[in-house]
Amino acid sequence: MAVLIGFVGLLACQLLGELIVKAGHLPIPGPVAGMIVMLIALMVRGRVPDGVRLVSEGLLKYLTLLYVPAGVGIMVYFATLGQNLLTIAVTLVGSIVLTQVVTALVLKALTRKRGQNEADCS
Amino acid sequence: MTPAIDQLWVYLTSEPLLNLLLTFVAYMIGVTLHRFFRGFALFHPVIVATTLIVLTLLGTGTSYTRYFDGAQFIHFLLGPATVALAIPLYDHLGKVRQMLFPIMSACVIGILVAAVTTLGIAYAMGASHELLMTLAPRSVTTPIAMGVADELGGIPPLAVGFVLLTGAIGATTGPLLFKLLRIDDPAVQGFTMGLSAHGFGTAQSFSTLGPVAGAFAGLSMGLTGLVTAFLLPVLVMWLGG
Structure with missing residues (x-):
């Protein structure tokens, strides 16, 4: 039963999320709203039910498998990809490297400052 | 036959x-x-x-x-898997609350850098409007990226392709950059990997950077998806997309 309960919990949150997005004309995808619904439910409940954890960890363990069917859709757009190959390659690599450098340095600076403050207090 | x-x-x-x-x-x-x-x-x-x-x-x-x-x-199953991202988020809620300001700041700044550099570089290289809107949501996890690309007027299936490429590139460049920049805090490493390379970065963090990095990657992947879904449409509107 635990697995069933877990699956029902995830699907129910997703459904609720889809309904909220539709009803409120929100610009976010339904499953993202479902994720917020789940987070609130967990905070109210105070712990993660065993079934929900079991099913969630199973799904997240194979998260990358779930990308495959959509990824194969690339084959329909080979022409577009080929025409813009250089633009796409430079954009992706350039943007990813800049994002990683800035994110890592910002978080490092902010957490270190915090660490020093804590050290000062003690 | x-x-x-x-x-x-x-x-x-x-x-x-x-x-x-x-x-x-x-x-x-x-x-x-x-x-x-x-x-x-x-x-x-x-x-x-x-x-x-x-x-x-x-x-x-x-x-x-x-x-x-x-x-x-x-x-x-991508739908329920997206909902399931709430679990690592909930597991580390204490740590998130404690580091709320640094995490939220780094998250918003990281997303802005990702979006602005993506749009900027692609625009400078003469990409069409449709291609720009397809590239824009590349750093978030697939189901979110598809929804956002659709919202912006991009091509959702192609957006998924960019998400996958971003994941593969980001998972490779991340650890190299950490060495170069001498970033050794696993929380910072994981957070950066999850923000810039979503599920791929998270998987890579768990396998090569350790469990703390993995947890923070999962957390930042969920958070980044969430914030991007809200932020990107507004940002694109500002930039006159």
């Missing part, structure tokens, strides 16, 4: 089962190769599986629509 085998083949290709099986087998080959090459990102299971499947479909003259009839059962 003898007529009997011919008929069997016609039967099999009309069944969703064959394409479902193809997806699983291709992914398992991908996992095996990835292990064999010690986690080299270009041999990521998803990249290997996608390549194998595309080659098989092209070789057998199967259309994507027909393939998707079978593969949709796997695809469907």
Whole structure:
């Protein structure tokens, strides 16, 4: 039963999320709203039910498998990809490297400052 | 081919089962190769599986629509998997509350840098509006990226392709940059990986950077998806997209 309960919990949150997005004309995808619904439910409940954890960890363990069917859709757009190959390659690599450098340095600076403050207090 | 085998083949290709099986087998080959090459990102299971499947479909003259009839059962699970991201988020709620300001700041700044540099570089290189809107949501996880690309007027399936490429590139460049910049805090490493390379970065963090980095990657992947879904449409509107 635990697995069933877990699956029902995830699907129910997703459904609720889809309904909220539709009803409120929100610009976010339904499953993202479902994720917020789940987070609130967990905070109210105070712990993660065993079934929900079991099913969630199973799904997240194979998260990358779930990308495959959509990824194969690339084959329909080979022409577009080929025409813009250089633009796409430079954009992706350039943007990813800049994002990683800035994110890592910002978080490092902010957490270190915090660490020093804590050290000062003690 | 003898007529009997011919008929069997016609039967099999009309069944969703064959394409479902193809997806699983291709992914398992991908996992095996990835292990064999010690986690080299270009041999990521998803990249290997996608390549194998595309080659098989092209070789057998199967259309994507027909393939998707079978593969949709796997695809469907992306929805509940997105909801499941709430669990790592909840598990680390204490740490998130404690580091709320640094995490939220880094998250928003990281997303802005990702979006602005993506749009900026692509625009400077003469990308069309449609391509820009397809590239924009590339750093978030697939289901979110598809929704956002659709929202912005991009091409959702192509956006997924960019998400996958981003994941593979980001999972490779991240650890190299951490060495170069002397970033050794696993929380910072994981957070950066999850923000810039979503599920791929998270998987890479768990396998090579340790459990703390993995947890923070999962957290930042969920958070980044969430914040991007709200932020990106507004940002694109500002930039006059």
